[in-house]
Structure formats: C-alpha cells, structure tokens
Amino acid sequence: MTILKDILYKVALEAVVGDTGTAVNEIHFDSRKVGSKDVFVAIKGTKSNGHDFIDKAIAQGALVVVCEDMPAEQEKGVTYVQVLDTHKALAVMAANFYENPSANLKLVGVTGTNGKTTIASLLYQLFSKAGFKVGLLSTVEIKVGNETFDTTHTTPDSLVINSFLRKMNDAGVEYCFMEVSSHGIAQERTTALYFTGGIFTNLSHEHLDYHSSFAEYRDVKKRFFDELPASAFALVNIDDKNGPVMIQNTKAKKYTYGLKSYADYKAQILENEFSGLLLKINGQEVWTKLIGNFxxxxxxxxxxxxxxxxxxxIESLKHISALQAVSGRFQYFISEGKVTAIVDYAHTPDALQNVLETINSIRTRNEELITVVGCGGDRDKTKRPVMGNIASSLSTKVVFTSDNPRTEDPDKIVEEVEAGVEPQNFKKVMSVTNRKQAIKTACQLAQKNDIILIAGKGHENYQEINGERFDFDDLKIVTEYLKQLKK
Structure with a gap:
C-alpha cells in the first residue's frame, strides 16, 4: 500500500476534494483494470475519454479519481484530484509509485524517424558484450538483463515504462536504452524520467496522421532534447538538417555525428557489401556485419x-565488430537457388529509399531487384503514392500488396500506392493484394542471383485486418516459398 500524497509529489494540482493521506493499491488509466482501493486516472485519448468511465471505476472500487474536469457530483469516501493534464500527472505519479527507478540507472533515449530500434538494440548488445547488466525498451522487445518480454508500442505507457525500470533496478541493471517515439513525447509518457543522454537519428515523412504537420512532428521530437538536464548528453546526426534544430535549446552537452559534415564523431565508408561494412571512425577502421549507408x-x-x-x-570497436543485425532490419539470407531474400521494416518513404539505394549500390545490375511493398491502413495516407514512386523507380520489378490494412479496404490502399507510379515505370509494376500471394509471386519471378526485398513489416509476426491479428511472418513465408520452389 502507498500513501496518495506520496504518489502526488510534484504533480501540479488544481483542486483536491477528499483525503490525500489515504492508502492506495495500484494506479490505472483503464477502468476495466481498476480494483479495490485503486487510483483511476481519467485520460482524454484519441478514441475515448476516461472521464466517461469515472463512475464505472468507482463502482469497481476506485478510491481516488484523478481528472481534468471535476465531476458535478462527488461520491462520498472517494478522493478527487483535479489536474490540468492527466497524461503528465500519470507520468509523474507512475515514477513516484515505482520510486523513480530511472534515477538509479543510466537511461538513454533514442528518437527520430528511422533507426531507433536498431540503435537501441545494438547498444543493448554492445553493453551486454562489455559485461554490463543492460535493459532495453524497444518496438521489438523489452529486456531486463537476459529476460525478454513482448511489447506492443514503440514507447509504452508511463506505468509500463516505470514498472520495467523498477524491475531493472531490482535486477541490478546499470544501463537502459529506450526508443522514444513522437507519440510517447506528445502523450507525456517520458515525463518524469531521468535521462543520461538522448540520441537523434533523422527526421522524415511519418506520423502525419497523428501530428497536424511536419513542423509539429519535428517540434515534438525537439521537446525531448529541450527537457534533457544539463548533466545529460545530446547526440545528433548533423547530416540531417533537423539535427541542429533538435539541440537549439537543450541544456545538455551537445555532440554531433555524421558522414558528410564536420562532426565530433565522423565516419567514412571504405567498403559496402552484402557481407558488411568497413568503416573508418575518427581515424580507426572497424568491420561490421551490418549493411548499407543507413x-x-x-x-x-x-x-x-x-x-x-x-x-x-578499443572496447567500443571490438564489440561493434561482433554485433548482429536486429530482427527484421535488413535481415537477409541466400537460398539454395542463389536468390537473396531481404526482409526490412522500411515503412516510410525515407527508409524504403535508403534500403533500395543500399541494395543498388551493392548489386552488379546483372540481376533483378524485386520489391514487395505496401502501406499500413489507418495511418498517414499522403506517404502512399510517394512509397509507390520510390519502389517503382528504384526496383526492376515491384509487387504492390497489403501491409497491415487495419480497418481500411486493402485494395483501396494498394490503389493509392499505385497512384505514385510514373508512366515509364508502369511495366515494372503488378499488384497482388494478398500479402502471402504477393511474396509467392516474387519468389516465382526470381531467378538465380536475383534479389527480393520484402519491405514494411520487418520483425512483426502478425498481420492486422479489421481489428484482428493473424499470424504472419515475412521471413518465414519467403523462406518456405524459396525452399518449395527450389530457388
């Protein structure tokens, strides 16, 4: 049991009706999870408003209600806490409830459009190889030392984040690497966390279904750096024009990295092959199994x-040379019939272009590059024709297909992707809405030495159609078809 006033420490209060000295069990923002003597935080979400479920939460035993709009009538024996922003209040309360676990380890946040998962996951690998106990909060998985947990959001909610950071404290974890999404920042999920450092990767066309404009999307990312303390570091990609913007107002110590511009950390690509990259970093050569400019x-x-x-x-370079590719990020294999199949999470125009340009920079041009790609439903529609244009311009053959259609008509999504194809590329393109069939079609088209890129879903092992998730693994499916077809 925890005393309410301890959980409310540093929460900006507007009004309180009732007793803050009361003892409570758990904090919830989902009324369905509320039990006896719990705190219910009424969140105004994009799909529903938690204020509509206050009565239900009280009926299930909530002893405390935290809200933005005070109910006209208050239930006897229930404490009501009014705040300006329940997202922010939840983040501060979650940190207090779990005894501010982020202060007990070195927490580094990675933000940007592309590369978050790769950087966070590889830092987890690197520091584990260096002999430290490490934590990871990523799109692919959550790790506490060697223990792995499933995850569904790039940046989980404040309660989940702090509960796992507490687990990390209890397990003796020293470093934690965390993906920080624009949704997570906008919804205050990273508020009240103590960051040792922040890394900015790049910024391109993404999440404009959620953010009203690219400028808003950029400024939300920037907020993460604005809020870093003076004791932290802010490391940004200076080759991205938004890199300098991120650190304009930060109190953190500023550092830059880049391949093209003058930077604190500079690299040159000496060799770029399917087997890996040879880089020169600040004058030191290192070989890595990772592939491509990105x-x-x-x-x-x-x-x-x-x-x-x-x-x-020396330590860094030694461990970098032993790093393994992250699941679903330029993951490839060569079949018995000498067809190279690549599965990548590229689901933004910039990421797709990077992957295709990387393949084109490595291949000999005597082989076909067959791309299977689609776009997710209920997400930013403006990127669909852009993705269609990039795929058809940089591939020799393209099969447009379904990604996660969610609640949208998959055929309609494919049509919107096709709209970006320029006339000179019409002959390269075909559309097969069923994703499994589309992958099979690509395998049937492929000859010896050809390359198949399956883009968009990467590590995901499901396909989401009309609110239901069905088992679906791009890598598994392409492996089976190439085996069946003896290619």
Missing part, C-alpha cells in the same frame, strides 16, 4: 554513445 550512421551513433557513456575506443 547502418553506417547507426554504427557511428552507437560508437559515439558508447564513448560518451565511458567505454574506451
């Missing part, structure tokens, strides 16, 4: 962050 940036960010966190140059 991974050169990721490796450089990892190297810079590891130095800023206290590893020596």
């Amino acid at each position: 991974n050169a940036y990721n490796v450089l960010a990892i190297y810079a962050a590891s130095e800023l966190l206290g590893l020596t140059t």
Whole structure:
C-alpha cells in the first residue's frame, strides 16, 4: 500500500476534494483494470475519454479519481484530484509509485524517424558484450538483463515504462536504452524520467496522421532534447538538417555525428557489401556485419554513445565488430537457388529509399531487384503514392500488396500506392493484394542471383485486418516459398 500524497509529489494540482493521506493499491488509466482501493486516472485519448468511465471505476472500487474536469457530483469516501493534464500527472505519479527507478540507472533515449530500434538494440548488445547488466525498451522487445518480454508500442505507457525500470533496478541493471517515439513525447509518457543522454537519428515523412504537420512532428521530437538536464548528453546526426534544430535549446552537452559534415564523431565508408561494412571512425577502421549507408550512421551513433557513456575506443570497436543485425532490419539470407531474400521494416518513404539505394549500390545490375511493398491502413495516407514512386523507380520489378490494412479496404490502399507510379515505370509494376500471394509471386519471378526485398513489416509476426491479428511472418513465408520452389 502507498500513501496518495506520496504518489502526488510534484504533480501540479488544481483542486483536491477528499483525503490525500489515504492508502492506495495500484494506479490505472483503464477502468476495466481498476480494483479495490485503486487510483483511476481519467485520460482524454484519441478514441475515448476516461472521464466517461469515472463512475464505472468507482463502482469497481476506485478510491481516488484523478481528472481534468471535476465531476458535478462527488461520491462520498472517494478522493478527487483535479489536474490540468492527466497524461503528465500519470507520468509523474507512475515514477513516484515505482520510486523513480530511472534515477538509479543510466537511461538513454533514442528518437527520430528511422533507426531507433536498431540503435537501441545494438547498444543493448554492445553493453551486454562489455559485461554490463543492460535493459532495453524497444518496438521489438523489452529486456531486463537476459529476460525478454513482448511489447506492443514503440514507447509504452508511463506505468509500463516505470514498472520495467523498477524491475531493472531490482535486477541490478546499470544501463537502459529506450526508443522514444513522437507519440510517447506528445502523450507525456517520458515525463518524469531521468535521462543520461538522448540520441537523434533523422527526421522524415511519418506520423502525419497523428501530428497536424511536419513542423509539429519535428517540434515534438525537439521537446525531448529541450527537457534533457544539463548533466545529460545530446547526440545528433548533423547530416540531417533537423539535427541542429533538435539541440537549439537543450541544456545538455551537445555532440554531433555524421558522414558528410564536420562532426565530433565522423565516419567514412571504405567498403559496402552484402557481407558488411568497413568503416573508418575518427581515424580507426572497424568491420561490421551490418549493411548499407543507413547502418553506417547507426554504427557511428552507437560508437559515439558508447564513448560518451565511458567505454574506451578499443572496447567500443571490438564489440561493434561482433554485433548482429536486429530482427527484421535488413535481415537477409541466400537460398539454395542463389536468390537473396531481404526482409526490412522500411515503412516510410525515407527508409524504403535508403534500403533500395543500399541494395543498388551493392548489386552488379546483372540481376533483378524485386520489391514487395505496401502501406499500413489507418495511418498517414499522403506517404502512399510517394512509397509507390520510390519502389517503382528504384526496383526492376515491384509487387504492390497489403501491409497491415487495419480497418481500411486493402485494395483501396494498394490503389493509392499505385497512384505514385510514373508512366515509364508502369511495366515494372503488378499488384497482388494478398500479402502471402504477393511474396509467392516474387519468389516465382526470381531467378538465380536475383534479389527480393520484402519491405514494411520487418520483425512483426502478425498481420492486422479489421481489428484482428493473424499470424504472419515475412521471413518465414519467403523462406518456405524459396525452399518449395527450389530457388
């Protein structure tokens, strides 16, 4: 049991009706989870308003209600706490409830459009190899030391974040690497966390279904750096024009990395092959199994962050050369019939262009590059024709298909992707809405030495159609078809 006033420490209060000295059990913002003597936080979400479920939460035993709009009538024996912003209040309360676990470890947040998962996951790998107990909060998984937990959001809610950080404290974790999404920042999920550092990767067309404009999307990301303390570091990709914007107002110590511009951490690509990259970082050569220009940036960010966190140059380079690719990020294999199949999470125009340009920079042009790609439903529609244009311009053949259609008509989504194809590329393109069939079609088209890229879903092992999730794994499916077809 925890005393309410301890949980409310540092929460900006507008009004309180009732007793803050009362003892409570748990905090919830989902009324269905509320039990006896719990705190219910009424969140105004995009789909529903928690204020509509206050009575239900009280009926289920809630002893405390935290809200933005005080109910006209208050239930006897229930404490009502009015705040300006329940998202922010929840974040502060969650941190207090779990005894501010982020203050007991070195927490580094990674934000940007592309590369968040790769950088966070590879830093987890690197520091584990260096002998530390490490935590990870990513799109792919949550890790507490060697224990793995499933995850559904890029940045989980404040209660989940703090509960896992508490687990990390209890397990003796010293470093934690965390993906920080624009949704997470906008919804205050990272508020009240103590960050040792922040890393900015890049910014491109994404989440404009949620943010009203690109400028708003950029400024939300910038807020993460604005709120870093003076004791933290802010490491940004200076080759991205938004890099300098991110650190304009930060109190943190500023560091830059880049391949093209003058930077604190600079790299050159010496060799770029399907087997990996040879890089020169600040005058030191290192070989990595990771592939492509975009991974050169990721490796450089990892190297810079590891130095800023206290590893020596030799230590960093040694562990970088042993890093394994992250699940669903340029994951590839060569079939018996010498067809190269690549599965990648590229689901933004920028990420798709990076992956296709990387493949084109490595291949000999004597082989076909067959791309299977679609766009998710209920998400930013403006990127669909852009993705269609990029895929058809940079591939020799394209199969447009379904991604996660969610509640939208998959055929309609495919049509919107096709709309971006220029006349000279019409002959390269076909559309097969069923994703499994589309992957099979690509396998049937492929000959010896050809390359198949399956983009958009990467590590995801499901397909979401009309609110239901069905088992679906791009890598598994392409492997089976190439085996069946003896390719």
